[in-house]
Amino acid sequence: MTAGRRPLIAGNWKMNGLRDEGIALAEGLKERAEGLSLACDLLVCPPATLIREVVQTLAGSVIVVGAQDCHAVRGGAHTGDISARMLRDAGCAYVILGHSERRNGHFEKDADVRAKAAAAHAAGLNAIICIGESEGERDQGDTLRVVISQLSGSLPEGAEAGNTVIAYEPVWAIGTGRTPTAEDVAEVHARIREGLGERLPDSQAVRLLYGGSVNPGNARELLNVENVDGALVGGASLEADDFWAIVESRL
């Protein structure tokens, strides 16, 4: 973490949580945040079915709400999809885009992620653009090339620190309990920062999150790596105690 960038700790609930569970989790986080003056921004990204409930539960709290995906167009005949404007209208401030579970499970390409990010920006949402290498790419020593190629392909025109966050999530680290070493994260994040410098005017102000098996035990080390400005947390964001322990490692 470098001075000047306010860290962001984000929880990605993925396809988890029925109404009561989601509300209870949001309430638990709201209680923990009450009255604290936090040194970082907090975000939860529930499934779309719970966005309104969680927005209402977190009203008056510093914790903001985001979504996990959006469609690239404003509206129309797209059965099953949700537009960025709808998410904004429901109370979202952020949307996660290009998560590897979308890239792999829904065949999203960089161009799709770029179009979605442009739609998010047009709707007034912050886009959290996820990039990261697979295990095979890592084994071949291809991590930096893959990550920079995804970065270039996924950033829309007009991306800047005020509307874009980058999350480096090695695919092999997501949900596996395995993480890169602090040195590896530092190398990749430094390269991403450099890559942003070639593409954005205010690259030094853009927040770079690390994601992939962040938990209360490793958060302090990972969040203190240079150029790591927060975390995107999956599994450990589903328990208020675990998520809060991660938040506290940045307070």
Ligand code: PGA
């Ligand atoms: P994980 O997921 O923390 O469960 O590894 C992170 C993510 O997919 O964003």
